[in-house]
Amino acid sequence: MKNVVLIGGAGAPNYGDELIVKGWIDYFDNIKIDANITFYENIANNEVKLHKNDNEYSFKDDLVKVAKSFTNIGFWEQVIRGYRFIDNGGLEKYSQYDLSPMLEADIIQLHGGGYLNNYDPEKGFFIGLLASIKEKYDAKIYATGIGFGPVSPPSDDKLELVDKIFSLFNFFELRDVDNFRALKKIAPSGSFINGIDDCYLFKINDLVDSTSRSKTLYLSFLSYNIKKIDSHYWHSLSKFSKKFDKVVFIESYPWQDDEVFIFLKERLPTISKLKIADSLHKKIPISFDDFVICSRFHVHYILSRAGVKGYYSKDSKYYNVKHQSILDRGSELSFTDFTDLADASKLGSNSMLRDLDSVYHQFKLNLCNRIYL
Numbered sequence: 001m002k003n004v005v006l007i008g009g010a011g012a013p014n015y016g017d018e019l020i021v022k023g024w025i026d027y028f029d030n031i032k033i034d035a036n037i038t039f040y041e042n043i044a045n046n047e048v049k050l051h052k053n054d055n056e057y058s059f060k061d062d063l064v065k066v067a068k069s070f071t072n073i074g075f076w077e078q079v080i081r082g083y084r085f086i087d088n089g090g091l092e093k094y095s096q097y098d099l100s101p102m103l104e105a106d107i108i109q110l111h112g113g114g115y116l117n118n119y120d121p122e123k124g125f126f127i128g129l130l131a132s133i134k135e136k137y138d139a140k141i142y143a144t145g146i147g148f149g150p151v152s153p154p155s156d157d158k159l160e161l162v163d164k165i166f167s168l169f170n171f172f173e174l175r176d177v178d179n180f181r182a183l184k185k186i187a188p189s190g191s192f193i194n195g196i197d198d199c200y201l202f203k204i205n206d207l208v209d210s211t212s213r214s215k216t217l218y219l220s221f222l223s224y225n226i227k228k229i230d231s232h233y234w235h236s237l238s239k240f241s242k243k244f245d246k247v248v249f250i251e252s253y254p255w256q257d258d259e260v261f262i263f264l265k266e267r268l269p270t271i272s273k274l275k276i277a278d279s280l281h282k283k284i285p286i287s288f289d290d291f292v293i294c295s296r297f298h299v300h301y302i303l304s305r306a307g308v309k310g311y312y313s314k315d316s317k318y319y320n321v322k323h324q325s326i327l328d329r330g331s332e333l334s335f336t337d338f339t340d341l342a343d344a345s346k347l348g349s350n351s352m353l354r355d356l357d358s359v360y361h362q363f364k365l366n367l368c369n370r371i372y373l
Helices: 015-031 044-050 062-067 075-084 121-137 156-167 177-186 231-241 254-267 276-281 297-305 317-329 357-372
Strands: 002-007 035-040 058-060 107-110 113-116 140-148 171-174 192-194 216-220 246-250 272-274 291-294 309-312
Touching: 015 035, 015 044, 015 113, 015 276, 015 297, 015 357, 035 062, 044 058, 044 276, 062 121, 075 121, 075 156, 107 121, 107 357, 113 121, 121 140, 121 156, 140 177, 140 317, 140 357, 156 177, 171 177, 177 192, 177 317, 216 297, 231 254, 246 254, 291 297, 297 317
Parallel strands: 002 035, 002 107, 035 058, 107 140, 113 140, 140 171, 171 192, 216 246, 216 291, 246 272, 291 309
Antiparallel strands: none
């Protein structure tokens, strides 16, 4: 029996991160893997509640606690800290945290998500630690569907060691071409793959029910900028929403989105909320006449894969790269700066990504099978 460890950024919870974790659980169930499987995520208790399963997969948050125990250094410094952690007596110093599944693992994988960046630099620790474990314990190490960055380039004195660390990964898949190219330049010895998001562990029909007869307006906004949108836009959106049978807000981050939903409810009284637990474990109803206006990455990804037309927004380098990675794959959502909805009725169907769904799904499965079959 193999020992397998997966590492990621789930547990807040967040729709995209939880979708990816569920994708891996379903994948392991489908291939009937004979393995002890441990997930190291952000908040283990939340993962246990969201991902009830019959195979007794283990969820832990010890690793992120070790990573975040030492702050005030940059991303690349954290990568190097992770690489030197065992040599510097870290296992003994942090013996109250259970890292034993990593030391006993045959395979360790950084699963998909956008958790490796300057916003949360401590998680750079994961990259270096995996490289060290491979050297010392002979585990195979992988990364899939990573949304890397934004991260400033490492200083010249770190380049040689950073290159060595990435060279130890059996492969390292990026979900966007910008950071694939950036890492290839930083670490030319690494085995990088210009790949796709781990949400492609699912076929789109695993996630949506396209037989719905209701005409639905789906909304997804970010808490930090929603109040910057002009009142004229909300008036236009209220008028536009009357063309639909339902208006649904897709919850992505409950601890932020409660405030967003209250704000929207004041302007769109008939709006309802699709909670993460429901979007994870039930299919999202979709019809040809649905429309989406979204700021969140995985809301854009899933609804554009389903062929829903509409708008996406971006207002930072982080979201620019994320949304662009979906556009590069074939999404035909149009950009909006939330000034008006004048062109909404003219937008056509979002068919390209939908038509390519089986191709991208098979690409992801083939990559996963290289690790586990």
